[in-house]
Structure formats: C-alpha cells, structure tokens
Amino acid sequence: MFGIYLKRELSRRKKATLVIAMGLALGIALVITVTSVSAGMQQAQGRVLKSLYGLGTDMTVTKARPASTSSSSGRPKFDFDAKSDSGTTQSSDRVMTQGGQSLKSSLVTRVAAQKGVSSAVGALSLNVTKVDGSFTRGTAKSSTSSGSSGAQQGGPGGGSGGGSGQPQVQGGGASFDVNSYSVAGVDVTHQDLGPLATSKITTGRTFTAAQTDAKVAVLSASYAKENKKTVGGTLTISGTKYTVIGIATPDSSESTTDVYLPLKQAQTLGDAKDEVTTIYVEAADSQQISSVKSTIQKNISGTTVTTSADLADTVSGSLSTASDLATSVGKWLSVAVLVAAFLVAALLTSSAVSRRVREFGTLKALGWPSRRVTRQVVGESVVNGLLGGVLGIALGLGAAYAVTAISPKLTAELGSTGGGGTGGGPGGGGPGRQAVKNTMEIALSAPVSVTTIVLAAGLAIAGGLVAGAMGGWRASRMRPADALRSVA
Template sequence: MFFTYLRRELRRRRRAALVVASGLGLGIALVIVVSSVTAGMGRAQDRVLESLYGLGTDMTVTKAASPPGEGETVRRPRFEFDAKGDGGGQSQDVVMVQGFETLPASTVAKVGAQDGVADAVGGLSARVMKVDGRFGPGEARPGKPVQGGGADFGVDSYSVYGTDVAHQELGPLTTSRITSGRTFRAAETSAAVAVVDSAYAKEQGLAVGGKLTVSGTAYTVVGVATAESGDAAADVYLPLARAQALADAKDEVTTVYVRVTDSQRIAGVEAAIARNVPGTTVTTSADLADTVSGSLSTASGLAAGVGTWLSVVVLGAAFVVSGLLTSSAVGRRVREFGTLKALGWRSGRVTRQVVGESLVHGLIGGVLGIGVGLAGAWAVTAFGPTLTAELGGAPGGGARQVVGGPGGGGGPVRDAASRAVDVALTAPVSLMTIALAVGLAVAGGLVAGGFGGWRASRLRPADALRRVA
C-alpha cells in the first residue's frame, strides 16, 4: 500500500516533485564541483611541491649558508690560464657547491635513524662554470711574458646534482621522467655516467651515448630526463660520489630528503630531527606550501574559502526551500490526509508517507545533482585554465645562471630567487565526493520530510470534513 500510494502521488505531483528535486540537485551539484576543484587545487599544489623536492619527499634537512664573518671572503670562481706563445685553445671548469652549506654525509644516517622516518637520502647540488676559448697571438720577447694580442673566451654555466644511485626513489630526479635511455644503475656509484635534462640536452646537442666533459673527465650520457612540470631540478645528474669529487666535497651533501612513515607524524619527526641533529634546518611540505604564490594560490584560496561557503549557503537554502515547499504541499492536501485519518490511518503512517515522498524527491535531486556535478567537473578539467605557481628559490634547484655583459663578460648572476611552474587545473571526482552527494540527497529528503511530516501529523479528520462541506 505504501509504495502504491507513493507511486501515484509522485505521478500526480510531477511538477512539484521536479521543483523540489531540482533545488536539491543544484545545491548538491555545486558541492560536487567545489569539492572536485578544491581536490584539483590540492593535487596541483602537490605537483608543484614535487617539482621542488621530488616525489614522496615529506621534508628536507639542510644547513643554511651563514654570512661571512669579519675578515672572511666569499669564495668566487677563479680561472687561471698560462698564455705562452700564441696561447692556443684554453678550457677550464670550476665546480662549486651551490645553495647551502654542506653537511657531513653521516647526517643522512642520523636523520634516517629518527623515529618515524621511513627513508632518508642525501644529495649534492653544484654548479659548473666552464670557460673556454683562446688567446690571440702576441709579441714574444726572450725572458719576458707575452704582450699584446687579445682573447676570445666563452662562459657557460649549468647545474649539476649528485644523486645517490642506490636510492633513487627520493630526490629531485624523481620529478623527471626518463624519455630516452635509462636511469642510473645501483652499481654505478662511481661510474662516469650522466643523466641530462631534455632541455639542456637539446641546447648542447647531447643524446644517449654521447659524451659530456666536466673538468677533463668524459661522462657517458645514459639517459635523457624530461621534467614532469616546471623546470628540471638540474641540468645534469651525476652519481653522488662523482659530484662530490668534482665539487671538492668528499663525504658531504647539501640536502637530505626525508620520507616519513605516516603523514600524521610529520610535525613530530620535524621536532625530533631539529632536536637530535643540531645545526640543521628542517623544511616540511607544509612550509613549502606557504611559499607558493601566484594564480594557483589565489584560486586555491577562493575554492577553499569562497567556494566552500557558497556551496554551504546554497545547499542550506535548498534544504530550507525544499522543506517549505513540502510543508506547503501538505497544507494543500489537508482534505486528503484528513480523509485518510478518518479511514483509519494513524498520524505516524501519514507522517511516514510524507517522509517517504520527500526522501524520493531527495534521491531524484541527488541523481540530478551528481549528473550536473560530474558534467561541471568534466568541463573544468577539459576547459579549465592553466594556473601559475610562483615558488621561492629551492635548494638544489636548477634555475640556470645567466652570464651578463657583451661577449660573456661580467660574471655569473645569482640564481633566480623564484621559479614559475605552470599547472593545468583539473577537477577529479572521488568516490568519497559521490558518497557525500548521496548523503546530502538523503539528508535533504529527510529535512523536507521532517517539515511536511510534522505538519501532516497535526491534521485532524474534522479538518477534512469541513473542507468537504
């Protein structure tokens, strides 16, 4: 009897049911779109952070460079050439650690031993300054240096990152995908091999099997890597031992990349490292997130703030309107419900009938809302804008130095203070979001049914008899 009456009432009042369901559907669709866009913002921000420190990295341990003390001088690249006779071809590389002061390699083991740390990997960031060219012929006099002539030299600069080839699951190399050749093998801890970034390989005409000479040693290019988003972490990746030897930093690292056992323990692990490994600076993914600015940060703030509140307001309004419409519909059915009570229906049965109808309205609204919400999320993914994230300068980052001055003079300019990463906006819809939509649909139906059921339970058979008269 319940379902028969329910089916007849829904068929008779199709228009009223569609209005109530549409209101609920609109609110549910907005919740789905906002939730999906917010999830997409979070995913985009994760990609941005991964472009800085690599996939799976929860925090990094470094040692900030201290300002030079009184009387100390800053080490700068120095090139020395012996211009005898016509000078001939001259070439020299200077490899220097960049970004931070170095830490003892033993720091990696200390960090890895802390409670809550799943893995810790060290890396060394360096920069190669390469000067090559030739002196022009000058006047040679017995017992005196060559005078006159001239010089024609070019200056090149590129970043090098020393990778622990036995533990490649952490670190900046994980931000890139091998598109040609292969990555390092675990046995190549001291091999003269290199993986180069695709942009740098194109610029220098390098390919798999080619040779890259650094400080007189020829390194075989075994792979070409392409950054998944933004700039690559380095132009050239070398085995850690090789990079340490080139930079005169044996058994030293600039950064320790840390993965924790549980994301809920990040704060505790950070405190433990700061306490037990003195002289270091710990930077978590949350700290990095605070440095992200640009359109991604702005859009993320709007989605999390304005979007969330807007969806809550619209959904709340939809619940209230559907409740009022249901209550109003019950008011127009006084004669019907009064007659049913006169025929023996109890108040509880009338109330259940009204709640059942409202629950079906809510489920219909849920179906409509899920459909519209999925369409909206698809539209955002298909036609959404590309957002830009401005990142603070990152240790080990590969922002290239620029050589100023005509003819390569003027020396290197410091690394750019920030990096811009472009990320396409997506709106992924999770099963949790769908479950939330279904829950809201049921809740909306119950709210509307509560309004109408309360009013229906107050009706008396005498009311129906007066309407008939």
C-alpha cells in the first residue's frame, strides 16, 4: 500500500518533484565539482613538490651557507692564459657547490639512525659555469707628423713642432659564450630516494650499483635536446669526459637538474670529497613527520630540516591562487548553495503539504494515524532526494570530466625557504642566489573519488529527510475537521 500510494503521488506531481530534485542536484553537483577540483589542486601541488624532493622523500636536511665576506664573495672567477695564436679558442669551467653549506657524508648515517627515519640518502648539488671563446689581437699603429728631423730627435722639452704620435691599437677584441647548468651527484646504490627518483629513464639506462665512481652521466631530456646529446656520446666537464648512458624524463613538470653523475664523481668535480649538500629523508610513518623533524633538529645541531609542508608554503603562482579559491571560496560557496537547496526543498515540500489538506484530512478521517501520514510524506521526500542525488552526481561527474578534458595549465613558482636553497634540493639557491624561483607548468585534473560519491549520496538522503521532516511535521498537525471545512 505504501509503495503504490507513493508512486501514484510522485507521478501526479511530476513538476513539483522535478523542481525539488533539480534544486538538490545543483547543490550536490557543486559540492562534487569543488571537491574534485580541490583534490586535483592537491595532486598538482604534490607533483610540484615531488619534482624537487624526490619520490618517497618526506624531508630534507641542509645547512645554511654563511654570509660571504668581502674577501670571499663566492662569485665565479675565470683566468685565461695569453696565447700567441690570434683567435685560438679558450674554454674554462667553474664548478661550485650550490644549495647550502656542505655537510660531511658521515652525517647521512647519523640522520638515518634517528628515531622514526626509514632511510636517508646524501646528494651533492653543483653548478657548472662554462665560458668559452677567443681573443683576437689588435694591431698597434703609430701616426707621424711632418717636421724637422732635429725636432724629432729633441729631448724632453725640445722640438715643440711635430714628432711621433702615440701608438693606437686597431681591431681585436674578445668573444666568449657563457653557459650555466646544474649537476647532481647521485648515490647510485640508493636511487629510489633522491634527485633522480622523480625521473624515468626513457632512453638508455640508469646507473648500476657498481658505477659508484665511474665516468658516466645521465642527462635530463630537456638538456640533452638543447645541447644535442645522445646516449653513447660524451660530456666534458672541467676536462673530464663522461659517457652519456641514459636520458631521464621527469615524471611531472620540468627537471631542475640537467646532469646526473655518480656521487663520488660529483665530489671530485666540486672538490668536495666526502661531502654532500642535501640529505633526503624518508620517514617510517608519514603521520609522524613533524616529530621526526624535531628529533633531527634536536640531535643534529646546525642543520635545517625542511618538510614538504614547509616547501608547500613557498608555492605561489596561479596554482596557489586557484588552490586558495577552491579551498576557501569554493567550499563555502558549496555549503551556501547546499543549505539553500535544502531550505528550498523543505519549503516546497511544506507548501505541497498545505495544498493537500483535503487529502490528508480525509485519510485521517478514514483511520490513518499521524505517524503513517508523516511516513508517507517523508518517503516521498526521500525519493525526491535520491532522484536529486542521481542527477547531482551525474552533473558533478560531467563537470569534473570537463575540467580534466580541458586540463587548464597552472603555473607554480617555488621560492627559496632559506639560505639552503629551495628545500635544499637541486636547483636551490647557491652563492649570490638567495631567492631562486623555479617556475613550472602543471595540467589541472579533477579526480572524483568513491568517498566523494558516497558523500553526495549522503547529502541527497539528508536533503530528502530535512524536507520530509518539515513536510511531515506539518501533515501530522492536520485534523479531519480541516478536510471537512475545505470541502464545505
């Protein structure tokens, strides 16, 4: 009886049912869209941080570089020898550590032994500035003026008229090209953590555990393309030739490192034997990162521990702006629209009950108790809510799919978190570069999780119950006399 009556009443008032369902559907669709876009923002920010930190990295340990003195500014200096051959090409590489003050390699073992640390790997960040070009000698020419030979031979103060002119250099000059790129020393025995962990070898191969001090290199795809390097070719740094064994493509965005070398080779290049600039740390429990950070700072003084949350605070650009809008304005707007939809559904249901005075009064006169009338109204409202939920989920999924299909590009700028550079990772601030910004482009997606769908279904049922509660309360207060009065 309940189901038959429910179906008949919903079919008889299709327009009112559709209006209530659509109101709830719009609110639910907005909630799904904002929630999925927010999840996409978090994923995008995670990809940005992972591109700097490395897969599985929860924090980095660095040491801030002390302020440079007047006698040691840390600026590159190049010396070229004078050569007799005009136009001879000369080249010089200046290799400098970057990202912060060097740390002893033994510190990696100390960090790994701290409570809550799963693993720790050291890396050395270098910046290579290459200057090459040539000098062209000029020609010295003297100009003479007419005059007596005696005047030309006169001593100081003599022969005021005429004499030999000062030699003038004509032609000559210098033409040099300056190229700067970043190098990361990788612990080849633990490549799953560190600067190379965020990239995938697309051509060639990666390092083997036996190549701890081999003259081999892996290049980023962008650097290899720009400099026309291929697997099997060579790369010369400070006179040392390295064989290119692989090309690495970053999992997301652009790589901040151009060349990867075995750690020992990077230490030799940078004159930093048994030293690293960054220690990548993976926590045993991702929920205890803050306590692990405090433990490291307490037991290893003088170091700067930067977590992914700290680095996230430095992200700016359109990604940060859109994330703030989705988190604050978007969620509050969703709540406001959802509340408005619930109220509209409740008011429409209550209004519909008012127009059914004769019907409910007659049912009570026939013996229906108030709870049965209330149950009937609530049942109709819950069905309206479920219908609105189905429509809302469909609209929300459509909106999320549209965002993913369009994939709008967002930019993310990561600034330095301190003297140690950008999280202490490769590409961070070096001497004279205290506030480096890395700009990356991220394609936004809007993933919809099962949790979001369950939330939408719950909101649909809640909306139906709210509307049904108000309508049922009004229906329960009706008396059979009201029906007889309306008939008269």
